[in-house]
Amino acid sequence: MTNHPQIPPCTWKRPIGLGWEKPYTVRYPSNIDDGPWHGMPIGGFGAGCIGRSSRGDFNLWHIDGGEHTFKTVPASQFSVFESGQAYALSTQPPEDHTLQSWQWYLPSPLSVDGEGMGVRSGTYHALYPRSWFVYENVLKTQLICEQFSPIWADNYQEASYPVAVFLWKAHNPTNAPITISIMLTWENMVGWFTNTLKSPEVKVRDDGSPVYEYLPPWGESQGNYNCLAEDDQYFGCVLGQVSNYQNVQEGDGTWCIATTKNPQVEIFHHSRFNPVGNGEDVWQSFSTDGSLPNYIDENPADENTRLGAAIAVRFTLQPGENLEVPFVLSWDFPVTEFAAGVNYYRRYTDFFGCNGENAWQIATTALKEYQNWRSLIENWQNPILEKSDLPDWFKMALFNELYDLTSGGTLWSAASEIDPVGQFAVLECLDYRWYESLDVRLYGSFGLLMLFPELEKSVIRAFARAIPQSDHRTRIIGYYLTIKSESPHAVRKIAGATPHDLGAPNEHVWEKTNYTSYQDCNLWKDLGCDFVLQVYRDFLFTGANDIAFLADCWDAIVQTLDYVKTFDLDGDSIPENSGAPDQTFDDWRLQGVSAYCGGLWLAALEAAIAISNILTNHRGAEVTEVELQGSIYQGWLNQSKPIYQDKLWNGEYYCLDSESGSEVVMADQLCGQFYARLLSLPDIVPSDRALSALTKVYDSCFLKFQNGKFGAANGVLPNGLPENPNSTHPLEVWTGINFGLAAFLVQMDMKNEAMRLTEAVVRQIYDNGLQFRTPEAITANGTFRASTYLRAMAIWGIYLLIR
Numbered sequence: 001m002t003n004h005p006q007i008p009p010c011t012w013k014r015p016i017g018l019g020w021e022k023p024y025t026v027r028y029p030s031n032i033d034d035g036p037w038h039g040m041p042i043g044g045f046g047a048g049c050i051g052r053s054s055r056g057d058f059n060l061w062h063i064d065g066g067e068h069t070f071k072t073v074p075a076s077q078f079s080v081f082e083s084g085q086a087y088a089l090s091t092q093p094p095e096d097h098t099l100q101s102w103q104w105y106l107p108s109p110l111s112v113d114g115e116g117m118g119v120r121s122g123t124y125h126a127l128y129p130r131s132w133f134v135y136e137n138v139l140k141t142q143l144i145c146e147q148f149s150p151i152w153a154d155n156y157q158e159a160s161y162p163v164a165v166f167l168w169k170a171h172n173p174t175n176a177p178i179t180i181s182i183m184l185t186w187e188n189m190v191g192w193f194t195n196t197l198k199s200p201e202v203k204v205r206d207d208g209s210p211v212y213e214y215l216p217p218w219g220e221s222q223g224n225y226n227c228l229a230e231d232d233q234y235f236g237c238v239l240g241q242v243s244n245y246q247n248v249q250e251g252d253g254t255w256c257i258a259t260t261k262n263p264q265v266e267i268f269h270h271s272r273f274n275p276v277g278n279g280e281d282v283w284q285s286f287s288t289d290g291s292l293p294n295y296i297d298e299n300p301a302d303e304n305t306r307l308g309a310a311i312a313v314r315f316t317l318q319p320g321e322n323l324e325v326p327f328v329l330s331w332d333f334p335v336t337e338f339a340a341g342v343n344y345y346r347r348y349t350d351f352f353g354c355n356g357e358n359a360w361q362i363a364t365t366a367l368k369e370y371q372n373w374r375s376l377i378e379n380w381q382n383p384i385l386e387k388s389d390l391p392d393w394f395k396m397a398l399f400n401e402l403y404d405l406t407s408g409g410t411l412w413s414a415a416s417e418i419d420p421v422g423q424f425a426v427l428e429c430l431d432y433r434w435y436e437s438l439d440v441r442l443y444g445s446f447g448l449l450m451l452f453p454e455l456e457k458s459v460i461r462a463f464a465r466a467i468p469q470s471d472h473r474t475r476i477i478g479y480y481l482t483i484k485s486e487s488p489h490a491v492r493k494i495a496g497a498t499p500h501d502l503g504a505p506n507e508h509v510w511e512k513t514n515y516t517s518y519q520d521c522n523l524w525k526d527l528g529c530d531f532v533l534q535v536y537r538d539f540l541f542t543g544a545n546d547i548a549f550l551a552d553c554w555d556a557i558v559q560t561l562d563y564v565k566t567f568d569l570d571g572d573s574i575p576e577n578s579g580a581p582d583q584t585f586d587d588w589r590l591q592g593v594s595a596y597c598g599g600l601w602l603a604a605l606e607a608a609i610a611i612s613n614i615l616t617n618h619r620g621a622e623v624t625e626v627e628l629q630g631s632i633y634q635g636w637l638n639q640s641k642p643i644y645q646d647k648l649w650n651g652e653y654y655c656l657d658s659e660s661g662s663e664v665v666m667a668d669q670l671c672g673q674f675y676a677r678l679l680s681l682p683d684i685v686p687s688d689r690a691l692s693a694l695t696k697v698y699d700s701c702f703l704k705f706q707n708g709k710f711g712a713a714n715g716v717l718p719n720g721l722p723e724n725p726n727s728t729h730p731l732e733v734w735t736g737i738n739f740g741l742a743a744f745l746v747q748m749d750m751k752n753e754a755m756r757l758t759e760a761v762v763r764q765i766y767d768n769g770l771q772f773r774t775p776e777a778i779t780a781n782g783t784f785r786a787s788t789y790l791r792a793m794a795i796w797g798i799y800l801l802i803r
Helices: 280-289 359-385 392-407 438-444 446-451 453-466 478-482 527-540 547-565 595-618 623-648 671-678 687-703 735-747 751-767 790-802
Strands: 012-015 049-052 058-062 077-082 085-088 122-127 130-135 142-148 163-171 178-187 202-204 210-212 224-230 234-241 254-260 266-273 308-317 322-332 335-337 343-345 471-476 489-493 783-785
Touching (some): 049 392, 077 280, 142 359, 178 280, 234 266, 234 308, 234 359, 254 308, 254 359, 266 280, 308 322, 359 392, 392 446, 392 751, 392 790, 438 446, 438 790, 446 453, 446 790, 453 527, 453 547, 471 478, 527 547, 527 671, 547 595, 547 623, 595 671, 735 751, 735 790
Antiparallel strands (some): 049 058, 077 085, 122 130, 130 142, 142 163, 163 322, 224 234, 234 254, 254 322, 266 308, 335 343, 471 489
């Protein structure tokens, strides 16, 4: 049972329960390392999400916006009964020795070679937003569970729903009837997902990053209750909590597990079992004949009690017969709280209301619509999956890297007059817990732009609103602590400076920006340029007709380019890098004019000139002011463009900068040229020089660095060796930078090289336990840094150029 026509051939696959001999481990002890048991997340954007690993356990809980909890909840589980045997469908028995009466599913052995070394018990497949468990060699029934949430492109409604569909397909391949029962048990976790520390203390940890404590009331279930819910079509159990508040608070709400009534099946229930006992209260009857005792108890839990609920569906398959049985898991926690008292309703409340009592309504909507949802997902994915010129590994990574839109601490607020589809944000990563870092999304936002353009533009509008703002609070800068030097006290946000990020979950996202304090981002030379380029890119790639979007951003463009120009200390119209690292490679000092920031400056000026021309053609009274501004930028561009060449071109590639004397070949040296071409702007460097530099990057940073095994290092000497063996960022392979570099290779007609580079990085991620937590950086030592990283969605930039 290896070929299943409904499962695309290009999924990420893993034998159920098979571990990793040597997965990547974290580079810095203070960074998050949950280990390799990550599976595709389920749930909508900004609705909270749950992860289920390839061993079958539910173990990732991003229910509270921006917060991370990784632990298995053993009682939240599917189980199956067949012919006198029953298994809970996780290969991981509880480590706390609860549920000892349950029988756990058999893991696939470490060696699976078909030569008698062991037979796999099934295969897990993932192709976001769908995943499959194919159970093999244990049961007589051929059994597949497909799980998905309603995510597809240009969908601004269902993609926000807090719901997961589990579609069970059973087939009897034998010549005798088989009775089978499928059970979904779920622990009532209402009230567990909020921070009990309402003013968490912010500290700077050993890598210089600001962190704050997150202490959820995990396991506290007092006042929780479970009750049955049904109508003529559907049956389920709602898991709620007696509320002491008049208004819904963060963490208040309901869960629901539900299924469809069908004359071919019997439905059983148990509304209250002990999820941390020995489990006999449900297992005794289920393991005997696949039934449950239909026990009902809706009394709230006392202080020391935890509650589970169960529903089971039993049916008999005749020889050759098939049956499809849907289960749905939904949740309704309508409020996200940032700092104490700063509350936002989630986007899905625009469709289901804000009272937290709609999990049943969400579940029945899913049971009604799941077949349509599945078709819409297939209609979106199939044109890409059917492209014969794209290798399977690329299609796999292209879709699976979108996992971050679900599990990246994602926020999506309810609509408002100023934000008609709500406000959206994804964390830079779990270790750097602030939203939509602008330098990172220069590459990392291609997926959002191509698939959810209105959300993309909402993020850029938030940056435009933030640029004029100031925040005069001061703080120390973490970088200086890491180099054991005294830190200056830096102002948090200077008016006119483009903020690095849109804030963090413990303050007020979208309003209090520039949360990171590792560097003083007011000094960065790339952020303003990144903003201008993303404005023009988002305009061009969403139809080139949203003049209002350009107009909304124009004043911010003028302010930020004026601000960046203040770093041009010698008056040659090109800003210089100086002092502490002052750009996205924030451990890497650049001195004078740099290839990276200087190129972005030139491209941003070209983009601003193009925008001014468009606005001049579409506006009346203000034309002269906009036109004048465009001519100022043209003057800066005319002066700075030849200086970039004179100071940086060495005959083969562009020098790292004009003052350090470094011979390093920087992988991302021509990001500005890539963006200029992407936006159909004039080249900022001659195309023959761009090709020469790119060829050198490919040879030195990729082929000669560890023989091309890991991807391209950020910066090495021409022979592929380190300039300084102790440096950090230059010797790391940054996943998103590699995908951005690959897009540049495609742009320069080096598609074979682009795919070879991309494949090297994809294999490192997906072969070494980094799936669904793609890090910013990997090293040749098998370590990683900064998991669940935004920039890796840059793989969609490659697809943009080869589609």
